Amino acid sequence: MAASTVDLAPAKMAVAHLGLRYGDFSALRDVNLVFPERQVTALIGPSGCGKSTLLRCLNRMNDLVAGCRVTGSVLLDGQDAYRFVDVNDLRRRVGMVFQQPNPFPMSIYDNVAFGPRTHGVKRRADLDEIVERSLRDAAIWDELKDRLRKNALGLSGGQQQRLCIARALAVRPEVLLMDESTSALDPISTAKIEELVRQLRERYTVVMVTHNMLQALRVSDRTAFFLMGEVVEAGPTDDVFTHPRDGRTADYVAGRFG
Ligand SMILES: Nc1ncnc2c1ncn2[C@@H]1O[C@H](COP(=O)(O)OP(=O)(O)OP(=O)(O)O)[C@@H](O)[C@H]1O
Numbered sequence: 208m209a210a211s212t213v214d215l216a217p218a219k220m221a222v223a224h225l226g227l228r229y230g231d232f233s234a235l236r237d238v239n240l241v242f243p244e245r246q247v248t249a250l251i252g253p254s255g256c257g258k259s260t261l262l263r264c265l266n267r268m269n270d271l272v273a274g275c276r277v278t279g280s281v282l283l284d285g286q287d288a289y290r291f292v293d294v295n296d297l298r299r300r301v302g303m304v305f306q307q308p309n310p311f312p313m314s315i316y317d318n319v320a321f322g323p324r325t326h327g328v329k330r331r332a333d334l335d336e337i338v339e340r341s342l343r344d345a346a347i348w349d350e351l352k353d354r355l356r357k358n359a360l361g362l363s364g365g366q367q368q369r370l371c372i373a374r375a376l377a378v379r380p381e382v383l384l385m386d387e388s389t390s391a392l393d394p395i396s397t398a399k400i401e402e403l404v405r406q407l408r409e410r411y412t413v414v415m416v417t418h419n420m421l422q423a424l425r426v427s428d429r430t431a432f433f434l435m436g437e438v439v440e441a442g443p444t445d446d447v448f449t450h451p452r453d454g455r456t457a458d459y460v461a462g463r464f465g
Pocket residue numbers: 229232234252253254255256257258259260261272
């Protein structure tokens with residue numbers, strides 16, 4: 208079978224024969240996926256099928272879960288992320304934005320400067336430059352530039368989430384993981400973040416978990432459909448939604464279960 212053009216894009220990340228157990232429970236089984244550079248990949252599937260678990264393997268957040276055991280491999284630029292990449296370096300290169308906006312209870316400026324400071328950036332001019340660049344990249348500079356010293360907890364939910372994206376971008380990641388990052392937001396804030404993701408893909412590789420089929424269709428280049436810890440089908444988003452190869456994918460994207 209001829210590979211499609213998207214399949215030929217260089218893989219920024221990939222997982223091969225990935226398995227994950229929480230104690231006796233097998234949450235992922237033999238998952239094989241590629242995440243091409245500068246593309247958005249959506250992970251879809253019913254609740255509990257392992258989407259967030261897979262996402263957390265990509266930056267080894269599952270290392271923090273007691274009793275969790277990972278088999279197979281996770282590759283970043285072809286290097287095994289569990290063996291050859293320092294975990295702190297991995298988490299800098301593979302940033303994450305969560306479902307609930309979670310700004311720190313400090314100023315907008317200090318939220319964005321937090322990561323660079325922990326990585327040793329001290330000069331005020333450098334931090335100023337990083338804060339402005341990150342807020343611009345998160346499409347929220349114009350809204351916030353006159354209130355950088357105000358507490359981040361005073362922002363709306365949508366603004367807080369874009370601030371969290373700016374905070375993630377401040378350490379210059381290469382991959383951005385988004386775990387249902389719009390599900391707590393109103394439709395206008397959601398639309399702003401979707402537009403932002405479309406812009407971010409020019410420079411970053413994005414992997415997003417979403418329950419929203421239309422969101423996957425609007426913003427992703429590729430989609431992987433999970434069911435009970437396995438990938439049923441993965442490929443270009445248009446193919447998965449309009450010509451699914453597996454009947455279970457067809458039923459799910461048509462909303463017949465979920
Ligand atoms: N820390 C944990 N300890 C034990 N089991 C867990 C843990 N985290 C997740 N699980 C289980 O692993 C399975 C997959 O969970 P996961 O959160 O990855 O699913 P999901 O597809 O992201 O679900 P949702 O869409 O509801 O967020 C579920 O059965 C869940 O209960």
